[in-house]
Amino acid sequence: MADCQETLNELESYLDSELSEGRANEIITHLKGCTDCQGAYEFHADLRTAIKTKAKNEELPDGFLDRLRDCLGDDVLGAE
Amino acid sequence: MGAREDFTNDAMQYAPQLFATALRMTRNRSDAEDLVQETFLKGWRAFDSYQQGTNLRAWLFRIMTNTFINKYNSQQRRPQETELDEVEELFLFRRMGAFDQSKMSQSAEDQMLELFTDEEVKNAIESLPETFRIPVLLSDVEGFSYKEIAEMLEVPIGTVMSRLHRGRKAMQKMLYEYAKERGLVDESLLDPQD
Numbered sequence: 255m256a257d258c259q260e261t262l263n264e265l266e267s268y269l270d271s272e273l274s275e276g277r278a279n280e281i282i283t284h285l286k287g288c289t290d291c292q293g294a295y296e297f298h299a300d301l302r303t304a305i306k307t308k309a310k311n312e313e314l315p316d317g318f319l320d321r322l323r324d325c326l327g328d329d330v331l332g333a334e
Numbered sequence: 335m336g337a338r339e340d341f342t343n344d345a346m347q348y349a350p351q352l353f354a355t356a357l358r359m360t361r362n363r364s365d366a367e368d369l370v371q372e373t374f375l376k377g378w379r380a381f382d383s384y385q386q387g388t389n390l391r392a393w394l395f396r397i398m399t400n401t402f403i404n405k406y407n408s409q410q411r412r413p414q415e416t417e418l419d420e421v422e423e424l425f426l427f428r429r430m431g432a433f434d435q436s437k438m439s440q441s442a443e444d445q446m447l448e449l450f451t452d453e454e455v456k457n458a459i460e461s462l463p464e465t466f467r468i469p470v471l472l473s474d475v476e477g478f479s480y481k482e483i484a485e486m487l488e489v490p491i492g493t494v495m496s497r498l499h500r501g502r503k504a505m506q507k508m509l510y511e512y513a514k515e516r517g518l519v520d521e522s523l524l525d526p527q528d
């Protein structure tokens with residue numbers, strides 16, 4: 255079984271899906287029975303989602319994909 | 335038609351995410367475009383060494399990370415762990431009580447999306463020293479595993495974990511400072527013992 259301290263210490267690895275299945279299940283069991291740790295878990299899960307969503311939100315420069323294809327095309331010609 | 339044409343078609347779908355990460359790495363749109371182009375050229379030329387069936391996306395990110403580290407003479411492989419201040423555990427979570435609830439929406443998930451703007455999240459990532467910024471990008475934004483990141487950076491998994499841990503805390507502190515500047519935080523609401 256995982257206690258509060260262990261759960262909080264391993265929260266990051268749990269959110270990264272890097273714990274063994276057995277250990278992850280112990281953390282899940284603890285989270286189900288502990289509202290404090292559950293709150294910390296939800297907070298960090300939401301924070302992850304927000305960071306991922308916002309950091310990915312990026313517009314490509316105009317013509318970016320065309321230039322990328324072109325530079326590969328030039329390389330083929332150059333190699334011949 | 336050949337493997338190389340397949341490469342172009344398959345790899346192209348990852349170009350937007352490679353660009354977004356390149357931009358966070360280089361912090362400059364024109365350097366980011368150059369970095370993605372160089373990554374594609376290297377991938378194209380090294381395609382013979384690419385094992386069919388392995389993860390093309392991870393392979394491209396690995397090439398890009400290596401290119402960035404070599405080109406910008408990055409400190410990634412020489413540890414400089416001291417350049418980031420130690421931040422207490424659960425930094426942001428422990429300060430959530432200081433956020434002015436009247437300025438936030440009801441749903442917890444929406445709240446988090448509203449608390450920080452896109453620019454603030456991008457700035458918080460970009461403010462991290464490179465040693466920490468790259469693992470955070472590869473994990474938090476691109477979702478690679480510790481093992482994949484360790485291979486890309488050619489460092490032990492334990493090093494990836496500690497850089498992620500410290501980098502994420504530093505990022506939380508930065509986000510908190512941004513929220514404070516925007517007037518979302520009332521520190522008098524915090525428990526003195528915190």
Ligand SMILES: [Zn+2]
Pocket residue numbers: 257258259261284288290291292
């Ligand atoms: Zn608990």
